[in-house]
Amino acid sequence: MSTTAAVRPEIKASADTAAPPMLEAIDVTRMFMVSQGFMRAKKPLHAVNGVNLSIRQGEVVGLVGESGCGKTTLARMLLGLMPPSSGSLKIDGQPLTGMRRRDVARLVQPVFQDPYSSLNPRKSVGSIIGLPLRVQGGVSGEEEKKRVYEMMELVGLARRLFDNYPSQLSGGQRQRVAIARALINRPRMVICDEPTSALDVSVQSQILNLLQDLRRDLGLTYLLISHNLAVVEHMADRVAVMYLGRIVEQTDTDTLFRNPRHPYTEALLKSVLTPEPGLGVPDTQLGAAYPNPLNMPSGCRFHPRCARRFGPCDTIVPRPLVSAAGMVECHLYDDDVKKEAAA
């Protein structure tokens, strides 16, 4: 694996537009029934509520939002680990519903946040990385060992760690094991759920570099879920911002960071603390309270925290507005609603 590649201007070109999208979510909703207490009726909670997301082959899409916004529920559905309540999911052009979990696993693999809890402490490194091969079957023990060694080399793990246990590894090494396990069946796509949040910064940069190298060398597609906007900015071609179960803004990374349109995106960008002294701590002007998802605000779900709300925000649900600048769900950009409010 080369470690010298610098900037890669061909990123955009590498996203293939002619082929079907690698992964597609069409109006996907996931509802849970939540208990309100003994003898009280259960209430529906829409963790994901009408999400449209399309990821092209070779693209890196960043998904950002606060905890509880539905990022992880969406990821679990995209991995085929949980069926949507309504809407459809397509992977490489085929509907995901009805596909065998094993077949989904060949195409999409996850890398989770916490490499301390996502690796079985009783299995050796070699056994953990080789497990997906044994699940898919048809690989001899010798072949498995060979491929595990190849994979370990690819992710930068020393061969001598083959028989070690996760507890003997550092955080960065464990995340490399998780990545090797995700890649051993050569999936087309990897869903990284906060892949570096549990790591120190010096280790985070190593893992991010590794993910970039692997993407280039293996032609992978990534969905990168993170609350760290600086990381998303660095890695993603396109960003989707999620709030209370919906994608409220979606556009290419440069546009989003230069010209955020949704007030929530603006607040998120403002809260990025970069190591630049003298800038002070930003005032995000977001009210403190994240709304209770069981008791969704009326109209625009963001209006109680929005600094730029006006007339129709608490009554009319904003519709997705699609233009060359991307998609945004906000009345500020809806001329019809604004005209009506002015009248």
Next chain:
Amino acid sequence: MSDRILTVEGLEVSLPVPSGTLNAVHGVSFHVDRGETVCIVGESGCGKSLTALSIMDLLPKRARRAARELTLLGEPIVGVSETTMADLRGNRMAMIFQEPMTSLNPAYTIGNQLEEALLRHRKVPRAKARERAIHLLERVGITAAEQRLRQYPHQLSGGLRQRVMIAMALMTGPDLIIADEPTTALDVTIQAQILHLLAELQREFHMGLVLITHDLGVVARIATRVVVMYAGQVVETGTAAEVFGAPRHPYTRGLLDCIPIPGKTKRGERLGTIPGMVPSLVGQIQGCHFAGRCNYVIDECRAAPIPLEATPDGGHEVRCIRADELMRGGFQPAESVA
């Protein structure tokens, strides 16, 4: 000198481990003046949390603490009785931890826990304590404070719990607050709000604030002075402008290179890395603790302990014998300089 709140001189913390003695904190010195925010920053295992705990005398039982000087408002806090210490703790100095859920008692109401600090340390009637609790909850941005007093910790969100912890720390009007990763468990938007609040309160109550964190972004934005720790030692210290504007220790430089900055680092470009791993702190390390991972290492680095030395720019100090030379040479790797 009356403005000096905390002085730490030559702090040592060691822990017995099966293979010997782990020297977790090794000769750490810093001070905090009234109205200052001092940030101790470093990666896991650098000794920043143990430094905080040893100021509060809350170290694990088996840990051994020693210091040339450890004083709060000019009074020594080493070798004092447990009762004296308990009086200082929560009264003159308070601590805010990373995970408010584990530091709040789930079986007591918020009100109970807030009032306790004041009832324990001051002779005030309960009604007065309640009044202050409501006032402070409102001050930290909690609405319907009176109703909140009757709630239990699990009924609050993470951000609200951390606000309650901050209000609790302020109950007795302490001179020093030590916050250990106060925003690490929170969402970015909430993190900005909490830091904003801490900075505001620190000015308003004219306290000293020690903030322990691994997040250089937080440090750059909030610190009056920065203490960078690596493997149990202070490797660089100075104002935020000095440390971030002109980092002199190869470790500080390396850390800053690891962090992507929107608009500055190019997308997809390789981020800087610090190769290798933190050395084992069991036993003594010859010479520079960072030598094994440093791009600029020379033989002298490993020969003898490296002192923390002042740089030409005033209060800025660095523990690197090549700091001046590297600064002049624009940090060219060892081969090309030698």
